[in-house]
Amino acid sequence: MSPDLFGMGDDDGAAGASPAYGAGPLDAASPTAPLADRMRPRTFEELAGQQHLLHAGSPIALMRDGRHLSSIVLWGPPGTGKTTIARLVARTAGAPFVQISAVLSGVKEVKEVMTLAAATRKRTGKPTILFVDEIHRFNKAQQDAFLAHVERGDIVFIGATTENPSFEVNSALLSRARVLVLKELQPADIRALLERALTSEHGLANRVAAESEALDLLAAAADGDARRALTTLEIAAASAEAQGRGIVADDVREAFARRHLRYDKAGEEHFNLISALHKCLRDSDVDASLYWFGRMVAAGEDRLYIARRLVRFASEDVGEADPQSLLITTAAFAAYHQLGSPEGELALAQAVVHLALAPKSNATYVAYKAVMAEIEQSGSLPPPLVIRNAPTGLMKELGYGTGYAYAHDDPEAAKKQPHLPDEIADRKFYPKKPGASGAEGA
Structure with a gap:
């Protein structure tokens, strides 16, 4: 499973063949658990950066206050609080809570959960809050399995996705759920969280201090992901403690290492590398194109972002000079979506090779821009x-x-x-x- 804000993951038993079933999903984490786990918010007041979802009368506020349970889909970047919100809702509502992962769970697990939920409602009169992490990984037919149980009231459905629900979630399921958009955490939110983790008894308990420059660097480089920030802080803290000093900026850089050093997805290097890939494709340099594609993969870039850029290139820079390019890039996008990493990366590499070798034309792009300018x-x-x-x-x-x-x-x-x-x-x-x-x- 890909855990959400402050990372309670597979070790909580919530994913895979044996879904977690209970009403206490936010009990204190073990002192030996990862820092991201230990710092998971235990109340809505501790939740960072999502206050726009908690105003009076909002679906979450109504569930928090025990006034009305309703199905929702939480859409937002990684590490912004999707799992935490689901667990907080379950605790404050006093309802049974089940968490499954669309990556690790199959039809058998879904049927098991539905059977348990129906039995629980018959016995207690309470619906089960079902949290489905990465709901976009279930196909539309699998998502249909939830519909009857939502309608009967056996479950209150909470789905989490990093992808646009309009494209990835069954329209029938969307019509029965409210889509709530989580915002990427701002550096100030991350900085406050890091400071709390340094002093909290659940965190590092003042065992190590951190220079302001180090915290600023970490808050900026975390790319709005609280889990990533806390994981990196824990690594940097271990290094600093081993050397008998506080955390400095170099500890943060070392902790980010391969994936994140010099590659903030919202920063300069992100745009430098996608620009390099785009220009090398346009110049038909297949070796350089593959190299910059590989650099982005090694740096941890979102593969679907790369796939979307390849589809765009097929229309913008290849066009009718090779109409097959659009089919190949959309097929590569679909292949990666189905296979994930690392297997699906080969399909994207194949698309890169095809685009680099294809004849080029921007005639469609030029024509479309001219049309829109005329209409304006x-x-x-x-x-x-x-x-x-x-x-x-x-x-x-x-x-x-x-x-x-x-x-x-x-x-x-x-x-x-x-x-x-x-x-x-x-x-x-x-x-x-x-x-x-x-x-x-x-």
């Missing part, structure tokens, strides 16, 4: 009467569709009839490039 300038110009729809007698009397030439019957006449508004009748948007192959030279 000239506004909503009406279509010529000849190509307007005429579903009523009145419209026909007004000349809608009169004289329309059906291209399959008379292609020459069809080419000569007006297609653009009169004001821009002679406007050309698509650049016809001499010597271009295929549809590009049409």
Whole structure:
């Protein structure tokens, strides 16, 4: 499982073949548990950066206050509090709590949970709060399995996803749940959390101090992920303690090491590497393209972000010079989505190779930009009467569709009839490039 804010993960028994079942999901963590686990908020007041979800009358506030339990989907970046919110809701509502992972759980586990939830409601009259981590990893058919139990009231469904629910969650399930958007934590939120972890009895209990520069660096480099920040702090603290001193900036840099050193996903290096990949693809340098792709993977970049950029490149820089590129990149996106890392990375590498070797054209991109600029300038110009729809007698009397030439019957006449508004009748948007192959030279 990929645990959420402050990282209670597989060791809590909540994922995989034996889903956790109980009403006390926020008991104090063991002193030997990871720092991110020990610092998990135990009340809504301790939850960082998500106060916009807790105002009076909000779904979470209603559940927190025991007034109304409703199904929700929590959408936000890693480490922003999705799991924590689900567990806090369960504790304050006094309801049974089950957590499963869409990565590790299959049909058998889902059926087991549904059976237990139905039995619990029959015995106690209370629904079970079911938290499904990474709900986007279940396909639409698997997500359908929850619908009947949500409707009967056996479960209150809480899904967590880092992906846009509009694309990744079944529309039938979405219609029965409220989507709540979690915000990426700001550096100030992370800094406050780190300071609390240094002094808290659940954290480092004042065993080690930290320079202000080190905390600032860590807060900025954590990329809004509280779990990442706390994990890195714990590593840096162990190094500093071993040397009998406080935490300095170099300890933080060393703790970030391969994945995060000089690669803040919102920072300069992130944009430097994606720019390098894009330009090397455009210049048809297959070796350099593979290298910069590999650098991004090694640095921990979101593979789906890379996949989206490859799909964009297929339309923007290859276009009709090689229409297969769009199919190949979307297939690579889907393959990675199904396989994950590391297996799915090969599909993305294959797409990189194809794009680098493909012929290039930005004609579609140039044409689209020209069209949008024209629309911005000239506004909503009406279509010529000849190509307007005429579903009523009145419209026909007004000349809608009169004289329309059906291209399959008379292609020459069809080419000569007006297609653009009169004001821009002679406007050309698509650049016809001499010597271009295929549809590009049409």
